[in-house]
Amino acid sequence: MAGMNLGYLAVRSAAAYPDYPAVICGDSVVTYRVFNERVNRAASALRRLGLAKGERVAILSPNRPELLEVLFATWKAGLAAVPMNFRLHRDEVRYILNHSEAKVLVHAGVYQDDLDRIAGDLAATRVTICLDDLAGKERGHPLTALDYRALLDSGDAEEWVEPVDGDDLAWIFYTSGTTGRPKGAMLTHRILLLMALNTCADIYPFGHDDIGLHAAPLSHGSGLYALPLIAKGGTNVILPSSRFDPETVFAAMERHRVTVLPFMAPTMVKRLIESEARTRYDLRSLRCIVYGGAPMYVEDLAAGLKAFGPVFAQVYGQGECPMTVTGLSRHEHDLNRPDRLASAGTARLGVQVRIQDAEGSALAPGSIGEIAVRGDLVMKGYWRDPEATSATIVNGWLRTGDVGYMDEHGYLYILDRTKDMIISGGNNIYPREVEEVLLCHPAIQEVCVFGVPDPEWGEAVKAVVALRPGHAATEAELISFCRNHLASYKKPRSVDFVEELPKNAYGKVLKRDLRARYWDGRTRRV
Template sequence: MTGDAAAKGSADAGSAADAAGRERASFLPDLLIAALERGRDLPAVHLDGRVLTGAEVRDETSRYAQAYAKLGLGIGSPTAMISANRPEVLFTMGANMLTGCRSSALHPLGSVDDHAYILADAEIETLVFDPAFARRATELARRVPSLVNLLSLGPAEVGTDLTALAAGFAPRPLVAPRVGPEDVSGITYTGGTTGRPKGVMSTYRGAATMTQIQLAEWEWPAETRFLVCTPLSHAGAAFFVPVLLRGGSLVVLPRFDPAAVLDAIEKYRITATMLVPTMLYHLLDHPKLAAADTSSLQTVFYGASAMSPTRLAEAIERFGPVFFQFYGQSECPMTISVLRRGEHDVNRPDRLASCGRPVPWVRVALLDDDGAEVADGEPGEVCVRGPLLSAGYWRRPDQTAELFEHGWLHTGDIARRDADGFLTIVDRKKDMVVTGGFNIFPKEVEDVLCSHPAIAAAAVIGVPDDTWGEAVKAVVTLRPGAEVSAAELTALVRERKGPHHAPKSVDVVDQLPMSPVGKPDKKALRARYWSDGERRVH
């Protein structure tokens, strides 16, 4: 399926369903309308010193949607947004949904080069921006030929003030756009940690399925006060509709800061939040944690990258049995499998290393390179079928065909399945190190390294080696005040995993390179050790 074909509107599909006497399916815009109406008299969002009810968010969203229409934006209009967390982000996101725009998000921590690449690749015409990013918006407009509309979330020296324009409209009832299940609702760009970022085409069907899975499979507190400390334009947005549909509210911080997170948990009696592993490590290592009251927490959702079993056990000891893991990726968002709170057994490191069991909304198989299922205990690529899947990669038909080879979506993750059906990701297929003819999965080495009490985080890569082809290199950060020798860490891995897994070298650094979404950036890490700039390792 090409990007052009997938992005075409399908209003005819909705008309055909109506003609046959069937109401079309509910998609994310419908769920947003229901959520705001259901919670119209309840606090919905605590953000930037304001408390907004569902009705207030609903009315502001209506105004922004009308402003979009006034500017000529509608179904399929390619838009993007860059902003810190502020109320207008929610209103703009709602306007995107209700007008049927095809949206993309720019991470606030991304570089101008990254943003220009995304805007040009996705052929974005309209950029919504926080006034703090006015200079960035000006530069992007200069560099990206397709970008013709600049809309600011408040007064700025460039573009149209979207907030002022929206204020001129009276609220109207919210109406969902006439779209079909396979229409593209947004393009999300991969992290680019293994190559040039690719645009993943999200469909209305996939986004609705993701929300259904969240509501049906995730373990939510009875009274949900959800803390958002990630960008609303990215991970934070995925919790907006589910929380409101459950009658809960969101407390939104401007950014992740360990001390601010601990203060917010105590102040608002937060019952749930979502953290990527790096964030949890920062909380565990923060001096304020010892005196912080986190007793209100009932569920901490975590995902996005692999968690160290040792650090997870430490977190369970400190916060209690509140952790719930979700495993997914942009191509199959959020929930391929889950590890429930009661399945986190601190006496079983192998279980803490697991990403749980597949949810019943998708089919999951572990396949070899020929598309055949592997036996339990053997490594195979996690492959998925079902309504959760994306439509492929924007304007990359060859890579889309590769993504769906053998009729399955290929995640690129290698896992083993145990007799109880639990999956354990051993690593990314492309991150595997081949040393002396042996296949080494870096995550297995990283888990051993992180079991040492001195290690805060670890990343393992392959580096060119004249003798071994590739040599295993470990790059680690230390916990505050800790010390450890390279020889001690190498000996630990050799004892636990064998000589082929033992790093040939260990570097201690102050900080691992991270992608904007908090994943270790192994592409950047490898670049430090390639003197000729040519990739000669897997």
């Protein structure tokens, strides 16, 4: 079925607003004319590498302007993008590269050492493109290594957008899965175009006069929200540092007259609210803060509304249904309706949402069950994982793995997760990943990992371990052990020691009972 290539979003804005800033980073300003020309050069250079339509281009870098160029170049060339969290451990990077069968990796220079270590284990990747100047430095791997600047110089600025079907793959969004390994949600050109349109309709009406500041990773939510900004000819401001610092954000907001923060985790929002630096900057240009990725407590929202005014818009969703399943608009963030502030809003245009029981039957308003969604925003499936796809999309309904209820007006309230996913600071962490690493430690007999309440991060990773007889280990030692084998944000923030983990009659660890001790007395379990 014919569809529109996402690359046309850049073409349209370059024609309508050629001299308007598309991307700003520090003192660098790139207009839409120049942005589109650079995208064209990168796209033509990618085609000359001999990649077939639909093959994958992986991206590994902290936020920088080139990420948006590479995304649009990939689409214009008829290829699929595989953006990766820049904080992943090299073992996780290796897995995603091999699983996605990415032929090309575009990366920041800071990852060169890690790339040297895993290069011999890469099955499909044959070309690396470094975004930084590494001229004169020895390449420590056998892959064909190119410099991004040279790649652009070799490309052709002439406009060419590869025709695509609406169901052609555009983005593989890797998220944690039930096996403990990341799963790749397949997002098509049609899905992402509909997402951009619905974002403007439901969440925030992005316009040509909007200036968005990307403080969250472009490899995830913030990158998805760059699409409506570019589609409408708005400006994308990118912080030159990957470290989130409230005062740096405020300074950039004042300098560039930022109107919208396109996507932020509640942890980030809370830090902005609590920072005393906020009062030293002129933030009157701000119209909207889009937040999501984890629940936000009502008391924090109330403080935010007092600090910034009625600028908050909540999104609830997952990579399998970008960006949201439901949303709570700015005008619904009403201090006089704390019950609504506790909700995740109502269904987005383009999706149906329901609560269902374990057999997949719809439940009445007020009944607690699993949240399910269907519609054209739902992913095509999981990349190279038909079993996980069939277990997640049943009779056309995407099983989110979250538990909640809907009131009689269609407002969704999230209570818990059927899957044991931990969301800490907006990052998804699957306990089994951490457990498998800890079980490699010689002193550990058994372990159970889950999320516990944390006032800053929403949830923090807790490990409860039983040691082998005659062995010893400290909390600091085990946290350090995890840091050496996982992305730092996945490591436990605390470790409790027990003689034996509680189990049922069949020998299964009673994780829910362990977890309940730390959530006792709270209305929310996430």
